[in-house]
Amino acid sequence: MFFPTMxxxxxxxxxxxxxxxxxxxxxxxxxxxxxxxFNAIESVRSLRVYELxxxxxxxxxxxxxxEESCRKLLANPVIHNYKIMVKEL
Amino acid sequence: MFFPTMxxxxxxxxxxxxxxxxxxxxxxxxxxxxxxxFNAIESVRSLRVYELxxxxxxxxxxxxxxEESCRKLLANPVIHNYKIMVKEL
Structure with missing residues (x-):
């Protein structure tokens, strides 16, 4: 039997x-x-990050x-854009 | 008079x-x-990002x-760590 390594x-x-x-x-x-x-700060944008x-x-x-978790739960396509990055361990 | 360029x-x-x-x-x-x-997702950490x-x-x-804005408002030193990065325009 073959077990793929996870x-x-x-x-x-x-x-x-x-x-x-x-x-x-x-x-x-x-x-x-x-x-x-803090008058030097001209604008602030808030973002949400999930580390999965x-x-x-x-x-x-x-x-x-x-990507699928973003489509189904994490992001609302009407108002959100999302970016996905893999961090090397 | 000297005006530093901002x-x-x-x-x-x-x-x-x-x-x-x-x-x-x-x-x-x-x-x-x-x-x-989504059983392959073993844990989720939520983070907050501010783009100033x-x-x-x-x-x-x-x-x-x-850094000063973090100390005074954005982060609570009891529970938060923060990282600061400058994005090149």
């Missing part, structure tokens, strides 16, 4: 708002920083699993 | 939970993914401003 990959999924979508968290962070005197530990046979399969 | 830097601030701090968002994301059939647009004379000053 490797563990750390996949970083970066979910960001699409251009033109308002980012209340970023805007309020900017306001709070301005109140603290994926066990898969190949790097490509790990990326495919992460 | 450059704009995009500084990425990554705020993550320290080791040992429970990450309910990550754990619940993992559970939701498992319910959707900073106007400063030098890259080093931009990093210093971002």
């Amino acid at each position: 490797e563990k990959y750390t996949v970083e999924v970066k979910v960001e708002l699409k251009k033109g979508v308002t980012d209340p968290e970023g805007e309020n962070t900017k306001k709070a920083l301005a109140l603290l005197g 530990m994926v066990s898969a046979e190949t790097k490509e399969k790990a990326i495919a699993i992460a | 450059e704009k830097y995009t500084v990425e601030v990554k705020v993550e939970l320290k080791k040992g701090v429970t990450d309910p968002e990550g754990e619940n994301t993992k559970k939701a993914l498992a319910l959707l059939g 647009m900073v106007s400063a004379e030098t890259k080093e000053k931009a990093i210093a401003i971002a």
Whole structure:
């Protein structure tokens, strides 16, 4: 019998708002920083990152699993873009 | 009179939970993914990223401003670690 060797990959999924979508968290962070005197900070964007530990046979399969998880749960295609990167262990 | 030239830097601030701090968002994301059939995803960590647009004379000053903003607002030293990276425009 053949058992494929499973490797563990750390996949970083970066979910960001699409251009033109308002980012209340970023805007309020900017306001709070301005109140603290950080006038050099002109804008703030907030992003969400998920670090997934994926066990898969190949790097490509790990990326495919992460991509599907974005489509099904992590990102809302109406407002979000996402980027997937594999971190080497 | 001398006016220093101000450059704009995009500084990425990554705020993550320290080791040992429970990450309910990550754990619940993992559970939701498992319910959707993603059994290959063994763990999920959630991180917050802020992209700051900073106007400063030098890259080093931009990093210093971002670092101070972390200490004063963006990160809680009890539970968070942060990393600062400058993205070249």
